[in-house]
Amino acid sequence: MDAFKLHSGLVGPVDRVNVDTDAIIPKQFLKRIERSGFGQFLFFEWRWDEAGNVIENFPLNQERYQGASVLISRANFGCGSSREHAPWAIQDFGFRVIIAPSYADIFYNNCFKNGILPIKLSEEQVEDLFQRTAKHDGYKLHVDLENNKLTDDYGLSITFDLDEHRRQFLLQGLDDIGLTLQHVDKITAYEEAHKERLAYK
Structure with a gap:
């Protein structure tokens, strides 16, 4: 996992409360066994209609937000089921940062495990970011972790x-496995000592 220290990116708005994980990545796309490839299905039912036509008024379909890597949204982002595919899809689409007033706990924790920074700000601060994003074409935020x-x-x-x-x-680019491997010398020493204890029995 890449270390996260500084990030500057175009802001993409999704102005909805209670964005659940089924909206983020619908269940019919959960058959893949790799972590990659889910980005194309992000917010699928908001980006395309039933006939497969692009829904042009959805912000992430608009030209001004193409290439966005900072996502702003409203309260209780990532609610619903605990599927880890949701942060996989967000990351694969290109987002590195999410900003919202609050998150579902499991989704929030999964973000860190997948190299995404979820920032919590007040309702007023998030509203200000929405206003700035609408006002300035090509609006960017700079994140200094x-x-x-x-x-x-x-x-x-x-x-x-x-x-x-x-x-x-995030600063060290660690997931749970990487964190464990930081203690590999102690783990190895314990295992060797355990083998020796068993040999005397």
Whole structure:
């Protein structure tokens, strides 16, 4: 997993509350066994109609938001089922950061395990970001995880809170396996000592 320290990216808005994981990646696309390839199905039923036509008024289908890597949305993002495919789809689509007032707990935890930074801001701060995104074509946010800072090119400067353990996950590019492997010497020493104890029995 790539380390996350600084990120600057175009902002893509999804102005909806209670965005659930079935909307993020519908169940019919969960048959893949790899983590990759889910991005094409992100928000599938919001991006295409039943005839397969592009829904042009959905923001992520609009030209001005193509290539967005910072997603902003409303409260309770990632609710519903606990499928890990949801952060897989978000990451595969190109998003590295999500900003919302609140998240479903399992989705929130899964983001860190997959290299995505979910930032929690107040309702008022998120509303301000929506207004800035609408006002400025090509609106970008700059995320500094080393200093927990969020800035833009128009004077915005916000400090966000983040659990230090989760912060270190991203700064060091670690998932659960990577975190365990940091202690491989101690694990190996324990296993060798355990073998020796068993040999004396």
